[in-house]
Amino acid sequence: MTTAIDKSIQRREAWDKVTGQAQYCDDLPAAGMLSARLLTSTYAHARLRSVDIAAAQALPGVECVLTGADCPQLFGPLLQDRPALARDKVRYAGEPLALVVAVDEPTAEQALRLIEVDYEPLPPLLKPAQALERGAPLLHGQGSYKKVLEDIYPEPGTNIASHYRIRKGDSQSVLQKCAVIVRQCFGLPPSGHLAMEIRTARAEITAQGQVLITTSSQSPYSVRKQLAEAFLIPAGQIQVKTPLVGGGFGGKAAVCLEILAYLASRGVGGKKVRLTLPREQDMATAPCRLGLEAEISIGADQNGLIQAAELNYYLDCGAYTDIAPYMAKAIAVDCSGPYQIANLSCDALCVYTNHTYATSFRGFSHAEQTFCLERTLDMLAQKCGDDPLQLRLKNAIGPGCTTPTQVAYSAGLIGDLPQCLEKIQPLSCWDGGGVTKIKPHTVRVKGLACFWKTANPPTDAISGAVITFNPDGSVNLNTGAVEMGSGCHTHLNQILAERLQLSPDQVHVVAAPDTQVAPEHWKTVASLTVNMAGRAVLAAADDALSQLRVNAGLALGCPDAEIEIAAGRAFSKKNPERFIPFKDIVQGYKSPAGQSLGQPVIGRGSLMLKGLSLLDPYSGSGRTGPDWSLGAQVVEVEADLRTYTYRIISASTAMDVGRAINPELMRAVIAGGMAMGVSLASRESFAYNSDGIPLKPNLRTYKLMHIGEEPDYRVDFVETPEQGSPYGVRSYSEHGIIGMPAALGNALSRAFACRLNTLPLNPERIWRAATEGDS
């Protein structure tokens, strides 16, 4: 019997969210704060001849105007290549180049409009292929970036920011001999995170030299680290607070606004400054989702058993790298998909262009890579005359296989794909992917895709938890995990309540992490929070339990080894009717005679990931993440063959989540990921004109799916426990998105009998592909 897990308990902060009492960064009082606004580049690539700020500085109410000259440092978590404010050159339309701090927002905005910028336009690079051409202009000349971590491989003299290789078996000679070979090219555009909360940050520098940052961030500890290193501030003097975050999806993992807010406050002698990006800048200026180009070759025997694959990926990271090299690495690590491919070669390049720079996005490049791979597999199935599901089943990774980085398969580590394929059939009413005519010009078709994903944290990523007790015996849980909607605080609550055998209502999770108070948690990213912070919570719980046993032993007069804990009480195993409630022992024990016994209980737990390694630069062997999660997804469409329009009827996911510790919360988060995938695949892109200027930089023209067009979402779980994680739960929160674009592409390609190898799949694109050939 469980007390807190395997139950669909409600989100812990639910009532705060439906009453408006939930506080997000910009909901905190702003009285007395100065306002900062950014001036951004109107060119994708240009030399800055001059930035004239004199008129802006002279405007009454303006306290300071900063330009690139005021901040020589370069930033970036992997390669330091990005100035806070552009110097000499701008490399994307939307790049910040000046910052105004004024008494209020209207004044700051008026001042921005007084700044005169003289640009000398340079030719923009708008595709990785173009940036890789011989003689292409170099976006970052020699020596203009610095490596932060060892496994980044920029190629000097090119626009390649990093390069990862997988070499397994002998793909070249085996591929040539294959009975069936499919070669395809793909091109996917960048797009946006579009969390509903726009990015915002506040900064203040006290007279003591304490730097106080409040930010809407997934990575408060990275903010502290990057500010400390760049500005040579002792890390302990920086305090970063993160209230509830209104959606992140990876986009708030990058450290960006906090640097500008710090510079703004520094520019006005440390006064409190508030910087909020308008939505247009949140889209064009702050980092976005990657673009991707790919060439995929897959060879199989006559039975559809895959023999070899050669995969080339060119990740469009935009003007600066941020975390993008690791997204290229992530593509390489999982390049085979959840399949057994003995002969495998993959080159994943991270390439600079003059687009907005990319950062982590839900799925961490897996949705894009999966689109290319799974579209190719569908064509392979068609060539082999196979049911797309059967083709995947017979190639599914299983015992005796290794991953592309040569990690040996076990179901506990990686998950059970055949079971997912088994469950997806009734869930989606799988019919072999055939085309069913339902009206003279209307057909229904289902498309399938499988996915898997491991994570790519630093090999030494850490987490921690501290638990304290209240006089009523309830518990406070303090971690560095940020609640941005994924439900991590609820899961951590459940994990702690389960271990302490308490009701979830007796656990209070500290809502807003503060780097000065909460133990460091790497970042709230990669769907790893439940795994990492969860393990720290379990350690803290065990630590508290042993202290409780000591106190209880003293109170009950028996050895602590004899103490059992359940339902908020400690009791003697030998004599269960002798018990004492938590509230009497959590602050030490005072005997009826007034004698003080034991000590107050404070549980502490921490975790450093173990067993991870850097990849071998030549073969790619190594292990990057603690576990994998995998699943199968189906999208069903109803397509009008005359107009090339379609409706998405249903979308299904069967996923190995290890253990469904909160079925409803997990279903909803997976369905949310699916919804984002459907929206992304059907309508989202950052369209640029030939000068590299974004054409849809607002929510009016950049379309997200609204209610009314969503399909029927169906989710089912496979539960193969992961050995190392709390109660066996796997990473799951970002995964719903991964196979959706591929499943939709497969369904629509079948429906319209054409090859859809790009996104988004809007009717015009399908019309072109169907009437002119490939998309």
Place this chain on the structure above:
Amino acid sequence: MMKKYEGKTVIKLRVNGQDHEVAARPADILLDVLRQQLGLTAAKPGCLNGDCGACTVIVDGWPIKSCLMLAVEAEGHDILTLEGLGGRAAAQKAFVAANSFQCGYCTSGFLMVCHALQNHYSELPEEYVIEEWLQANLCRCTSYQELRRAVRLMYEQTPPSGSPRDSRPPATNVFPAGKNPL
């Protein structure tokens, strides 16, 4: 007397049943005045362009994007924000019960639309009507199925007496006085 405002002026706003005096410029949007001057931060800035609905409040019974209304225009009208529901509204309970939000940032706007919908239609309207009303808002986290479920649950609950639902939207000049089609 013709109303006329120039420069920062004290205006009177009736919000959640209470009268407030605030100093606002004619160019100040209602959203900023609610948030910055009255501390009512449930309505959120999401786009300031009328596209996302996160700033939706109810004015004279109708959902209004407070980023596209000047504060001075709201004088003389009844403004209801999420804070004014106080946790008693059927919509709020239904949202919790249906797990209709994740990050929660769009929630206030969706709740106000749902609450206005219930003001307007005393019985569960047809699905297309629900869609029409809720299509004014964006949610990036949920699958929308949870929001549909919340609307159904909202109609299954008896609203508490004395809740803002009891006040029917009055006919005014500014806002349509169309009859309830049901």
Place this chain on the structure above:
Amino acid sequence: MIAYDFMYMQPDTLRQARENFLRLSESGQNPVYYAGGSEIITMCRAGDIRPGAVIDIKNIDACQALSLDEDWLRLGAACTLNRIKESGLFPLLGLVCGRIADHTNQCRITLGGNLCGSIIYRETSLPLLLADAKLILYGARGRRALALKSVFDGRMRLQPDELIVEAQVPLWALNAPYYHMKKTANEKIDYPLLSVAALLYEDQLRVACSGLADRPLRSKQVEVALNRRALSPGTVAAKATALLAEQARDSVEGSAAYRLFVLENTLRSLVEDWHDEKI
């Protein structure tokens, strides 16, 4: 947040509105008439316009009319799209209003604002053009009544100080069979790739569209082509589309070629429905 301040006034009469407009114009204050405000607020925020004063006409009774009299349906310029839709008085216009922006914005956007706005679609003009609607304007010579088509060539051609008081729709149009189809790139809540409205008058189809060109249009030639009942829907749709080929525009929502494809499909389905007596 709007960076530059403006003066706000809420006149009670047309005369007050215009007098203030003239006075403010003369003193270089660049006034604008203001109704629902959504376009003016967004453009002010973006810095696209910088009015020194906004003259809110919502409090003028004459601009709030929504009534049937003996000959006309009267629609005040400050009527919101939602109010027009919910009145149910002119079903085609109601349908069109229900597809502009979104429901919440329809509670703010007004008929006059949609006709006079800078956003090119001005879809409320389509039913009004088809119905041979009149506009009552208020300007230098007081009120004047004009056929919509004489002051609207896809955009309003008003004197700077002139404002629309109301639109008047002949009663036949309220009960005439109608058709409306709005096509978007892929998302329902979006600007139209194409919005086609049709009314049947004396057994003849009247058709107008928005989204195809850089302004709404109603073409005699197109209507002649579509009304050739002897030809198949596919044939007349192709002929009508060819007549508009040069006007189709490219935009981020869709290319000119694709718009024409959508137009042809939509016209075909319209004519099919008409031939099958489904409208």
